Amino acid sequence: MNIFGSKRLRYFLQLCILVALCCGVAGKITLMSVAIPIFVSVILTNKIFCSYLCPLGFVSELAVKCKRVLKIKGYAIARNSLPDKLLRSIKYIILFLLVYIASPLAEASGIALLLFMVLIVVPSLFIDMFGCKYICPVGAASNILKFTLVFVGCSLLMWILRSADISIPIPVYVGVLCAIGYLLEIFTYKAEYNVSLLHIHRDKNKCTQCGECKKACPYSVNVSNVSRVVDIDCNLCGECVSECKEDALKVGICNTREGQNQIKGQWLPLLVIVIFILMVCYITSKAI
Ligand code: SF4
Numbered sequence: 001m002n003i004f005g006s007k008r009l010r011y012f013l014q015l016c017i018l019v020a021l022c023c024g025v026a027g028k029i030t031l032m033s034v035a036i037p038i039f040v041s042v043i044l045t046n047k048i049f050c051s052y053l054c055p056l057g058f059v060s061e062l063a064v065k066c067k068r069v070l071k072i073k074g075y076a077i078a079r080n081s082l083p084d085k086l087l088r089s090i091k092y093i094i095l096f097l098l099v100y101i102a103s104p105l106a107e108a109s110g111i112a113l114l115l116f117m118v119l120i121v122v123p124s125l126f127i128d129m130f131g132c133k134y135i136c137p138v139g140a141a142s143n144i145l146k147f148t149l150v151f152v153g154c155s156l157l158m159w160i161l162r163s164a165d166i167s168i169p170i171p172v173y174v175g176v177l178c179a180i181g182y183l184l185e186i187f188t189y190k191a192e193y194n195v196s197l198l199h200i201h202r203d204k205n206k207c208t209q210c211g212e213c214k215k216a217c218p219y220s221v222n223v224s225n226v227s228r229v230v231d232i233d234c235n236l237c238g239e240c241v242s243e244c245k246e247d248a249l250k251v252g253i254c255n256t257r258e259g260q261n262q263i264k265g266q267w268l269p270l271l272v273i274v275i276f277i278l279m280v281c282y283i284t285s286k287a288i
């Protein structure tokens with residue numbers, strides 16, 4: 001059995017994180033202790049943080065499941081439509097504002113944070129993964145990092161300008177990154193300029209085009225149309241992998257030999273998650 005795509009494992013991990021946060025661990029975790037592991041994991045292994053470790057993602061997915069169980073009709077916002085493109089800007093604006101008004105945010109009350117969580121989670125009862133797709137600033141930062149080459153290019157330019165004594169304030173740098181990330185997202189919907197090791201791969205010889213993977217995907221990614229999923233919304237949740245009865249989908253590193261796709265590193269997601277948790281614990285312990 002492929003451990004990747006195991007819903008039980010994913011829900012167990014997310015629940016553990018949620019319980020740990022509710023038990024007061026949140027107060028001990030600093031921005032840096034999660035920012036560095038997220039930065040490393042997104043660049044090397046895609047948005048696996050969002051699907052396996054983010055408590056908001058977990059609650060949003062629960063909201064989507066409630067919507068289906070309660071048969072709430074809800075709304076669907078078509079990809080590529082004007083509302084979709086406009087709504088996708090919200091998370092970049094929030095990310096920019098978080099950097100711009102960083103100090104007042106650090107003093108934000110628990111109620112303000114709770115309201116923010118409600119804003120992310122409740123709309124998912126009516127529109128699938130609304131908060132993750134349109135509101136969450138971590139999602140915006142992850143998408144910028146998914147355009148790794150663009151991110152590295154901008155950072156290099158910033159470093160060159162600073163070396164030449166041209167001061168660029170951090171909010172301006174983040175604003176430029178947000179603008180570029182947003183434009184790339186709405187015009188391509190793909191994150192191809194990256195160095196991520198992990199993707200979902202489809203074996204065309206096994207696929208019967210049944211379409212079950214798209215139905216199972218919380219973001220309705222059209223998995224059966226591509227040989228490698230590079231969709232900007234894909235967070236490697238593995239729902240499509242576990243739903244495919246033909247065993248046509250795998251996660252890992254694709255190694256094409258003699259015309260045949262060989263997928264390696266299927267154990268990598270689990271390893272990444274363990275390393276991620278250890279990194280957060282280590283950085284937090286150093287900061288206390
Ligand atoms: S569920 Fe599997 S067989 Fe069906 S379309 Fe998707 S990849 Fe192909």
Ligand code: SF4
Nearest residue numbers: 217234236237238240
């Ligand atoms: S394509 Fe959809 S279901 Fe498959 S891993 Fe990505 S987000 Fe999950």
